[in-house]
Amino acid sequence: MAIVTGAGVRLGKAIALALHGAGYGIVVHYNGSRTGALRVVRAIRSNGGDAIAVRCDLRKPAGIKRMFAVIKTRYGRVDLLVNNAAVFRGATVATTTERIWDDALDTNLKGPFFCAQAAARLMKGPEGGMIINIASLGGLQAWSKHLPYSVSKAGIIHLTTILAKDLAPGVRVNAIAPGTILLPGEETGLSHVPKRSIPLGRYGTSADISGLVVYLATRSRYITGQVIPVDGGRSIP
Numbered sequence: 001m002a003i004v005t006g007a008g009v010r011l012g013k014a015i016a017l018a019l020h021g022a023g024y025g026i027v028v029h030y031n032g033s034r035t036g037a038l039r040v041v042r043a044i045r046s047n048g049g050d051a052i053a054v055r056c057d058l059r060k061p062a063g064i065k066r067m068f069a070v071i072k073t074r075y076g077r078v079d080l081l082v083n084n085a086a087v088f089r090g091a092t093v094a095t096t097t098e099r100i101w102d103d104a105l106d107t108n109l110k111g112p113f114f115c116a117q118a119a120a121r122l123m124k125g126p127e128g129g130m131i132i133n134i135a136s137l138g139g140l141q142a143w144s145k146h147l148p149y150s151v152s153k154a155g156i157i158h159l160t161t162i163l164a165k166d167l168a169p170g171v172r173v174n175a176i177a178p179g180t181i182l183l184p185g186e187e188t189g190l191s192h193v194p195k196r197s198i199p200l201g202r203y204g205t206s207a208d209i210s211g212l213v214v215y216l217a218t219r220s221r222y223i224t225g226q227v228i229p230v231d232g233g234r235s236i237p
Helices: 010-021 034-046 061-075 098-121 147-167 206-218
Strands: 002-004 026-030 051-055 080-083 129-134 171-178 227-230
Touching (some): 010 026, 010 034, 010 080, 026 061, 061 098, 098 129, 098 147, 129 206, 147 171, 147 227, 171 206, 206 227
Parallel strands (some): 002 080, 026 051, 080 129, 171 227
């Protein structure tokens, strides 16, 4: 059983559907995207898979505890947690308010930690489990126009290495750091880094990320504590 946070829309949806295709049952977490989450559940069930939708505000550890209690009652254990849910807002040193800071850090860092803590308790036994954190190129670079987001994703990267060391050997923990990922319909109307700044000359797709998630979840057995940029080479010094 795999839990994907923020699985009702965008990248989370793509990851959930890809993991279903790889044979996982899916817990579709959502907070505000109920309609999208239910659509993902219906799509998985219509294809013969097992899926449920669970709402939780990841900023509140008590809510996370209740969510995992539901999962434990229904499934007994967790095989994979994908910490994908995040908020992305522009804010600089001058424009960052306490509300913006708390929202970014609580959603993007506090929530994933408490989800990992709860999931690890359900990954006991010889089969172990895996945690995949969706970080960001912004956690590796200083995105000054997205200060709280960049800081929160830098925290996710360091959290990944600490979890990997602390939870080994039973639980493997890795992070994926996407660059600019465009989903269908997002090609226009948004401002993106120029393609000329990306060595491969294109933006990423959801398949570039979900494919790596599936590989880590199903093929790798000797990788832990790593942060893998998926950015077309943009992070090359």
